[in-house]
Amino acid sequence: MTHIEVDSLTKRYGDLLAVNNISFEVAEEEFLTIVGPSGCGKTTTLRCIAGLETPSEGHIRFNGEDVTEVPVNDRNLAMMFQSIALYPHMTLQENIEYPLKVKDVPKAERRKRVKEAAELMQMDEELDKYPGNLSGGQQQRVALARTVVGDPVAFLMDEPLSDLDAKLKIEIRKEIQRIHARIGEPAVYVTHDQEEAMTMSDRIVVMNDGNIEQIGGVDEVYQYPANMFVAEFIGNPSMNFVRCSLESLGTDDARVAADGSIVEFPIERRADGFTGDSVMLGVRPDNVDLSGTGHSLLSGRLSLLEALGNQSLATIDGPYGELSALIPRDSDVEEGTDVTISVDPSELYLFDPDSENLIARSR
Numbered sequence: 001m002t003h004i005e006v007d008s009l010t011k012r013y014g015d016l017l018a019v020n021n022i023s024f025e026v027a028e029e030e031f032l033t034i035v036g037p038s039g040c041g042k043t044t045t046l047r048c049i050a051g052l053e054t055p056s057e058g059h060i061r062f063n064g065e066d067v068t069e070v071p072v073n074d075r076n077l078a079m080m081f082q083s084i085a086l087y088p089h090m091t092l093q094e095n096i097e098y099p100l101k102v103k104d105v106p107k108a109e110r111r112k113r114v115k116e117a118a119e120l121m122q123m124d125e126e127l128d129k130y131p132g133n134l135s136g137g138q139q140q141r142v143a144l145a146r147t148v149v150g151d152p153v154a155f156l157m158d159e160p161l162s163d164l165d166a167k168l169k170i171e172i173r174k175e176i177q178r179i180h181a182r183i184g185e186p187a188v189y190v191t192h193d194q195e196e197a198m199t200m201s202d203r204i205v206v207m208n209d210g211n212i213e214q215i216g217g218v219d220e221v222y223q224y225p226a227n228m229f230v231a232e233f234i235g236n237p238s239m240n241f242v243r244c245s246l247e248s249l250g251t252d253d254a255r256v257a258a259d260g261s262i263v264e265f266p267i268e269r270r271a272d273g274f275t276g277d278s279v280m281l282g283v284r285p286d287n288v289d290l291s292g293t294g295h296s297l298l299s300g301r302l303s304l305l306e307a308l309g310n311q312s313l314a315t316i317d318g319p320y321g322e323l324s325a326l327i328p329r330d331s332d333v334e335e336g337t338d339v340t341i342s343v344d345p346s347e348l349y350l351f352d353p354d355s356e357n358l359i360a361r362s363r
């Protein structure tokens with residue numbers, strides 16, 4: 001089993017710093033996802049692990065062995081990318097067999113392994129077909145079978161679901177997890193879709209502008225976002241931020257004021273030494289209430305109501321900017337009217353407005 005180490009990786013393209021001195025490890029059997037906005041360096045990081053790019057600085061190690069200079073074909077990796085690159089003129093049998101043929105694996109062994117991989121993907125009845133006759137989901141299954149046929153030491157996947165429709169996305173997502181669990185090697189998965197990251201991963205690496213903002217378990221990055229960037233990126237719809245004056249900040253509780261109202265709540269301190277007199281209060285749309293019954297903090301005008309399943313996404317405008325709230329679909333509020341905004345004091349975050357780092361969260 002393989003343990004992957006990315007050590008002080010930097011990649012430059014001319015003057016552009018695509019990846020800026022990042023380090024992380026992927027444990028044996030771990031499913032690790034790199035998330036972040038477009039252009040933050042996810043793909044470049046994955047391509048360096050794969051050997052498709054040479055790092056400008058730093059090292060990639062598999063089980064302690066430096067593979068930074070080892071060519072991609074000698075790393076024995078299962079790779080899956082957004083576009084499904086099946087060979088149209090080859091049958092599925094030939095497509096899945098191809099990586100073994102390149103490695104001169106004897107024919108009998110090839111047949112055996114293709115059969116096993118196809119059975120694993122429930123595609124063994126279709127091996128004589130050509131890719132053109134398959135649906136997008138079936139093609140992605142073949143691509144997955146082709147990745148596992150060579151007994152890979154790790155899975156590297158870059159947005160493999162982005163071309164699939166919503167239903168197929170869920171189906172192939174489950175297949176990927178099933179195959180990963182079955183093979184038991186580490187997986188590094190790249191996506192800009194935080195929801196995909198949250199459902200599939202053991203741990204998440206949140207990248208921004210070539211840097212790592214946070215590495216942690218799925219619950220950890222959601223409940224203890226290191227800074228406002230992570231708080232905004234993880235969670236859908238995104239967290240709201242309101243600048244508040246800080247009335248008091250103890251080790252166990254905080255008092256903040258906004259728009260003339262005060263909210264006091266028990267906290268868990270995450271950072272000491274904050275001395276400012278204003279904070280950014282973070283609250284997720286799920287914890288904003290417009291019914292007028294909760295702990296009212298702000299008021300504003302409801303500018304938009306959008307249906308989201310059995311909930312509505314409300315957008316509220318006020319002097320603090322724009323806030324969003326997820327409210328029950330049958331809520332008695334109307335677009336264009338004034339509303340009172342309440343927050344759940346057990347789900348609040350305080351950030352340093354300058355460094356944007358997390359100071360405390362509700363306890």
Ligand SMILES: Nc1ncnc2c1ncn2[C@@H]1O[C@H](COP(=O)(O)OP(=O)(O)OP(=O)(O)O)[C@@H](O)[C@H]1O
Nearest residue numbers: 013016018036037038039040041042043044045192
């Ligand atoms: N071959 C290349 N030559 C020059 N610049 C590149 C090259 N590959 C990537 N870049 C640049 O490096 C930065 C990081 O790109 P990268 O593809 O790693 O980001 P990403 O997070 O995967 O984005 P996306 O989600 O859009 O694929 C971007 O500014 C990109 O334009």
